[in-house]
Amino acid sequence: MLKNSYKSGIVTLAGRTNVGKSTLINQIMQTEIAIATHKPQTTRHLIKGVYQDDEGQIIFVDSPGMHQPADRLGHSMRKAASVAIQETDLVVLLVDARSENKIDEVEKQIIKLAVSNDIPLILAINKIDLVAKEKLLPLIQIYIDYADFRSVVPISAKLKDGLDLLLTEIKNNLPEAPALIVDDTYTDQTEKILAAEYIRAEIIEQISDEIPYSVAIRIDQFKEFFNEQNIRRRVQIHATIFVDRDNHKMILLGKKGQQIAAIGKASRIRISEMLDCPCDLMLFIKVSPDWRNKYSKLKELGYQSQDIDL
Ligand SMILES: Nc1nc2c(ncn2[C@@H]2O[C@H](COP(=O)(O)OP(=O)(O)OP(=O)(O)O)[C@@H](O)[C@H]2O)c(=O)[nH]1
Ligand SMILES: [Mg+2]
Incomplete structure (x- = not known):
């Protein structure tokens, strides 16, 4: 029924x-x-x-x-x-x-x-x-x-x-119809995308003023290590944080690099939990002036041509 x-x-x-x-x-x-x-x-x-x-x-x-x-x-x-x-x-x-x-x-x-x-x-x-x-x-x-x-x-x-x-x-209020997704996919957000987003969330939470709006994350390396039973033991992630301006980079780095270290530490904990295994996280900061207006950069960061297909 x-x-x-x-x-x-x-x-x-x-x-x-x-x-x-x-x-x-x-x-x-x-x-x-x-x-x-x-x-x-x-x-x-x-x-x-x-x-x-x-x-x-x-x-x-x-x-x-x-x-x-x-x-x-x-x-x-x-x-x-x-x-x-x-x-x-x-x-x-x-x-x-x-x-x-x-x-x-x-x-x-x-x-x-x-x-x-x-x-x-x-x-x-x-x-x-x-x-x-x-x-x-x-x-x-x-x-x-x-x-x-x-x-x-x-x-x-x-x-x-x-x-x-x-x-x-x-x-x-939905039509009577069979399930659209028949496998066990539950999201289109990959581990890589989530890792980048968790880093961005830490920056938003930890840094005040307008910097979060000028920040974007690109995952450069996502290397998985497996044991003999093919169970994932560890993931190594390298990520670049893009900012608009030099002074934003300085603020992100913080005194003696303390700010970026804190962002890295908190992000790593969150990402490890999501991946369900330990992870090593290396963060790099790069100034890319006005990236928010550059079509190629937006495309590279996945902010262009969205559609609804899963
Ligand atoms: N007290 C309270 N806070 C909430 C509730 N729902 C969301 N929030 C808070 O509202 C803030 C914004 O929540 P988000 O889920 O990021 O809102 P959003 O609509 O996705 O925002 P954008 O993506 O920026 O458009 C966060 O601090 C949440 O914790 C709620 O039911 N009660
Ligand atoms: Mg939202």
Whole structure:
């Protein structure tokens, strides 16, 4: 009986920057496939996670927070987000529960893109752990007056509150269809991509001001060592951190190289956990002026021509 009503489809998590999209995909997937930080504009590319249960399979797509782009990287992030909103079966619009009682321009654009492509929307009010319950109703009212949402679900991605209901509502609004992914792929994020992203997350967390926006990571070497039983014993990673300017390099290095050492140490611990084996991590810093506006550099770093295929 279950098989007959099996639901499947692609679901894009969209919204302003910093509303908790990556936190939500990680909580649903129960593993860190997308870095989530306290700073805006953390996610730069589309990140897919395959969730399944007895009732269906959902391919979640985490998208970069919509914002007005300031450079070519920003344009590429925005393009990725808008592709993800248009080429999907359902959009979950995430809104921060602390928002003022008005719809942001960026949210209007997301709604417009979805509606003009006939894509149903679900509204998820996130971070409800941070506001008084009475604040939610007026906020929800503004959104439901503005657009047609199939459902409205208040959640706390951080505390995993409301996620079961959100999953149920998503499945209710997906087509009856067989699973799209039949092997055990659960994400398109490779170990290499995740290693680069974990290093970037450490830089975002450890370094204040605007430097994180000017940073990109390239994995130059990812060498695996196996024992006689073909079990991976160790991984050796060399990575280059690109920055815009000389003084950014100095700040990243820190006094006597202490800052980069701290970033390396914390990243190595996180990467080892993800790889489930020890890893050696060598970090290099390179100044690449204005890389965020250079098409070839963006391509090399994987920030161009995104599509939704897994
Ligand atoms: N208190 C609280 N904090 C949350 C919740 N969900 C996310 N956060 C925090 O909000 C911040 C931003 O979370 P992200 O998941 O990186 O947000 P995002 O929408 O992916 O952001 P971008 O990728 O930059 O657009 C992080 O510090 C999260 O810990 C929540 O439900 N409650
Ligand atoms: Mg994100």
